Amino acid sequence: MAKLHVLNYASRSVKARQRLLGILEGSVPTLFWQMPVEPAFGRALDFTVGEGFAIWQRVSSRSGLELTVSGSKAAEAIASRDDLLIEEKAFLEGDAKKISEAFVSRLLSVPRAR
Amino acid sequence: MLRLRHLRLRAITSLNRFGVELPFLPGLNVVHAGNTSGKSTCLQAIVYALGLERSLGPQLQVPLPYAMRERIHRRRDDPYEPVLESYIELEIENLSGDVLTIRRDITGGKDTKLIQTWNSARLSRASSDMGRQRDFFVHDPGAAQREEGFHHYLAKFIGWDLPLVPRFDGGEVPLYLEAIFPMLFVEQKRGWATIQGPFPSFLRIQDVARRVLEFLLNLEAGRNRRERAEIRRLLTANQQKWSELRATLADQAGPLVRLRGLPASPTAEFAHAPDVEIELLEDDEWRPLEAGLHDLAMRLKDLEAREVPTAEEAAPEIEKRLEDAQEHLGAQTANLETLRTEYNAELQDHRAIESRLLGLEADLKRNQDALKLKELGSELGQIAGDGICPTCHQSVTSELLPVIAQKSMALDENITFIRSQIELYRLALHTSDERSKDIYSRYYATQQAVRELNLEIRGLRQSLVQPSLSSSRATVEAMVRLQAQLDHLQATQEKVDTLIDQMRAFAQEWADLRDRLRRLSTDDLTSADLSKISGFETSVQEHLGRYGFRSFRPDEIELSRDNFRPLRRTTEDGEMVEKEIIFEVSASDAIRLKWAYYLALIELSRRWDTNHCGLVVFDEPGQQEIEAPSLQAFIEWAARNISSRQVVLASSEELSNIKDAIAGTGANLITFEGFILQPL
Numbered sequence: 115m116a117k118l119h120v121l122n123y124a125s126r127s128v129k130a131r132q133r134l135l136g137i138l139e140g141s142v143p144t145l146f147w148q149m150p151v152e153p154a155f156g157r158a159l160d161f162t163v164g165e166g167f168a169i170w171q172r173v174s175s176r177s178g179l180e181l182t183v184s185g186s187k188a189a190e191a192i193a194s195r196d197d198l199l200i201e202e203k204a205f206l207e208g209d210a211k212k213i214s215e216a217f218v219s220r221l222l223s224v225p226r227a228r
Numbered sequence: 229m230l231r232l233r234h235l236r237l238r239a240i241t242s243l244n245r246f247g248v249e250l251p252f253l254p255g256l257n258v259v260h261a262g263n264t265s266g267k268s269t270c271l272q273a274i275v276y277a278l279g280l281e282r283s284l285g286p287q288l289q290v291p292l293p294y295a296m297r298e299r300i301h302r303r304r305d306d307p308y309e310p311v312l313e314s315y316i317e318l319e320i321e322n323l324s325g326d327v328l329t330i331r332r333d334i335t336g337g338k339d340t341k342l343i344q345t346w347n348s349a350r351l352s353r354a355s356s357d358m359g360r361q362r363d364f365f366v367h368d369p370g371a372a373q374r375e376e377g378f379h380h381y382l383a384k385f386i387g388w389d390l391p392l393v394p395r396f397d398g399g400e401v402p403l404y405l406e407a408i409f410p411m412l413f414v415e416q417k418r419g420w421a422t423i424q425g426p427f428p429s430f431l432r433i434q435d436v437a438r439r440v441l442e443f444l445l446n447l448e449a450g451r452n453r454r455e456r457a458e459i460r461r462l463l464t465a466n467q468q469k470w471s472e473l474r475a476t477l478a479d480q481a482g483p484l485v486r487l488r489g490l491p492a493s494p495t496a497e498f499a500h501a502p503d504v505e506i507e508l509l510e511d512d513e514w515r516p517l518e519a520g521l522h523d524l525a526m527r528l529k530d531l532e533a534r535e536v537p538t539a540e541e542a543a544p545e546i547e548k549r550l551e552d553a554q555e556h557l558g559a560q561t562a563n564l565e566t567l568r569t570e571y572n573a574e575l576q577d578h579r580a581i582e583s584r585l586l587g588l589e590a591d592l593k594r595n596q597d598a599l600k601l602k603e604l605g606s607e608l609g610q611i612a613g614d615g616i617c618p619t620c621h622q623s624v625t626s627e628l629l630p631v632i633a634q635k636s637m638a639l640d641e642n643i644t645f646i647r648s649q650i651e652l653y654r655l656a657l658h659t660s661d662e663r664s665k666d667i668y669s670r671y672y673a674t675q676q677a678v679r680e681l682n683l684e685i686r687g688l689r690q691s692l693v694q695p696s697l698s699s700s701r702a703t704v705e706a707m708v709r710l711q712a713q714l715d716h717l718q719a720t721q722e723k724v725d726t727l728i729d730q731m732r733a734f735a736q737e738w739a740d741l742r743d744r745l746r747r748l749s750t751d752d753l754t755s756a757d758l759s760k761i762s763g764f765e766t767s768v769q770e771h772l773g774r775y776g777f778r779s780f781r782p783d784e785i786e787l788s789r790d791n792f793r794p795l796r797r798t799t800e801d802g803e804m805v806e807k808e809i810i811f812e813v814s815a816s817d818a819i820r821l822k823w824a825y826y827l828a829l830i831e832l833s834r835r836w837d838t839n840h841c842g843l844v845v846f847d848e849p850g851q852q853e854i855e856a857p858s859l860q861a862f863i864e865w866a867a868r869n870i871s872s873r874q875v876v877l878a879s880s881e882e883l884s885n886i887k888d889a890i891a892g893t894g895a896n897l898i899t900f901e902g903f904i905l906q907p908l
Contacts, residue, residue, distance in 0.1 A: 115638075
């Protein structure tokens with residue numbers, strides 16, 4: 115879920131995306147990442163689950179979402195349209211792939227003392 | 229205790245001096261006169277003289293009828309005469325027999341906020357000795373707390389140590405006399421509408437009924453609560469002092485000495501055996517200060533033991549040392565630069581963590597709000613769940629509604645996540661603080677070292693150009709420097725030790741306070757309180773029996789253990805419920821209940837240790853066309869049983885009934901024909 119928050123925030127503004135990429139490349143310290151935890155995004159996730167597009171999963175004490183069949187179909191439907199969420203899709207298909215769970219963990223932890 | 233001795237009213241016109249004298253005795257005093265003849269004026273004059281008119285309401289107008297303010301006449305048909313001057317005088321007495329005469333002007337005299345007093349019986353005894361005069365103020369801020377405030381003085385005169393009570397705004401105020409007085413004075417117009425009070429609400433005291441009754445009954449629960457509040461106040465002060473000392477300690481120790489194991493708040497363990505390590509930064513290493521001191525002392529001793537060499541003898545060694553020192557200086561200067569960079573980086577991290585924390589805290593609030601709203605929504609938006617379409621209001625069969633098996637949890641997850649992050653970053657912030665301090669210490673130490681090295685180098689250079697047979701300047705200088713360092717550190721240790729001793733005393737005080745707090749029982753009534761309340765309850769029931777209370781059996785009436793209001797317990801659908809009595813009884817029984825409650829309260833002070841001042845005033849107790857025998861029973865009981873205390877009542881009841889009721893009791897009956905205020 116933390117990763118979803120990171121992706122959500124990064125997909126929202128160019129500045130946030132640049133900063134995230136900087137951290138990925140190592141040119142910006144991880145401490146400079148400010149990630150808001152949006153209640154509205156939380157509600158959106160709840161609605162996603164409510165619609166039956168995803169189900170809550172718990173993987174090694176962290177909670178996450180897994181798309182259901184209808185969820186995957188909905189995602190594919192959005193992906194197949196060229197006139198919809200263009201920038202967001204570009205980010206998710208490009209740089210976002212570099213964001214691993216391990217990277218998110220690093221992002222959220224406190225860097226060791228120099 | 230408070231006893232009324234004498235009341236004097238005066239209203240002066242250009243032609244006449246109107247007025248009345250009312251001598252009061254211990255026990256029952258009945259002021260008898262016809263309707264609208266001025267009885268209530270007399271009783272309200274007592275309230276006014278005591279500066280307690282705000283117990284009847286927040287207005288600051290004089291609570292007296294026009295006869296005392298504007299115009300007065302002798303008989304109903306006589307023309308009015310304008311009042312030019314008027315005032316009230318009241319003589320009161322306390323338990324120690326001190327007498328106080330009070331004067332308060334109404335019109336034409338001094339400011340109505342001024343109360344003049346004399347410590348003599350000016351009204352009841354015609355004496356030339358006026359006693360000592362002292363003036364006070366009422367109604368302005370501080371009337372209850374400042375020396376010159378009349379209520380502060382009056383409370384002391386009565387022997388009351390007024391407790392501090394919480395207000396709705398969170399502050400604390402003394403339990404004002406205005407709040408207590410409605411339990412001692414039943415005013416004719418509004419006083420009979422409720423069993424307790426009515427208490428003035430403008431004072432904004434929380435749970436005022438409970439606070440007043442707790443005080444009058446002198447309950448341990450109230451005392452315990454006040455004591456707990458006092459202990460909490462002391463604990464806060466102690467904690468504050470501790471923090472101050474801790475800061476002073478860090479300041480006194482300086483950047484080269486640090487203290488480990490000094491808790492942020494006082495602990496009991498610290499009081500017993502403070503486990504504080506004092507460390508000194510030496511050669512980039514923290515080590516016990518004691519060890520550092522020992523080494524310094526040894527080095528000094530070593531130097532002193534040696535014979536001071538001549539400049540010539542020392543020259544080769546000095547050259548060697550000069551070279552070492554210069555090399556060392558280079559290294560330290562470089563080190564200084566590194567540390568400065570490190571410090572700045574740490575500072576940046578610190579700021580980044582702080583700003584992350586701020587963001588997280590804001591997010592936590594927003595998510596918590598969203599969760600609350602969602603819960604509110606699930607309460608408000610149940611219409612679809614009831615099988616009704618929210619848009620067209622047609623009924624919808626439940627098969628058409630989607631079944632949502634999944635619980636929504638994103639907001640809970642957000643909150644848990646944010647909380648764990650906040651915890652993590654708080655810890656990180658603390659660590660970063662520690663690191664900054666450490667870097668600063670190192671920076672400071674390096675700076676010191678650079679200065680020392682510069683001095684040493686200069687000294688060594690001078691030594692090399694010294695006359696060859698004189699004593700080596702470098703050795704002497706080294707000894708002086710070592711001595712200065714040793715002195716400084718020893719002084720630091722002494723200061724630190726003294727402060728730790730002080731902190732230990734505070735920790736001990738803290739532990740004692742915590743212990744006292746733990747020993748004090750909770751807010752609940754203690755067993756002594758409960759037996760006092762049950763004595764009060766029995767007494768109320770007995771009084772109700774006497775006065776012909778009929779709505780219920782008197783023994784069905786109980787007193788709430790919460791606010792001490794009378795109530796009736798009854799079973800409804802197999803469940804015990806408490807019913808507020810005032811809505812359940814007839815109007816005349818509500819009056820009987822009021823008599824019973826007030827007399828039981830004053831009676832209680834005969835057998836128990838209470839704070840009741842032993843005075844109750846009833847203005848026209850014959851309310852609601854109450855039957856004559858009930859009123860007679862009430863008057864008779866008061867006449868026979870209130871001897872060392874005082875009950876004052878004003879009534880326009882049939883005089884023969886009153887005379888019958890008090891026959892042979894020695895009660896004080898003051899009767900008037902026509903208007904009470906007459907030309908003197």
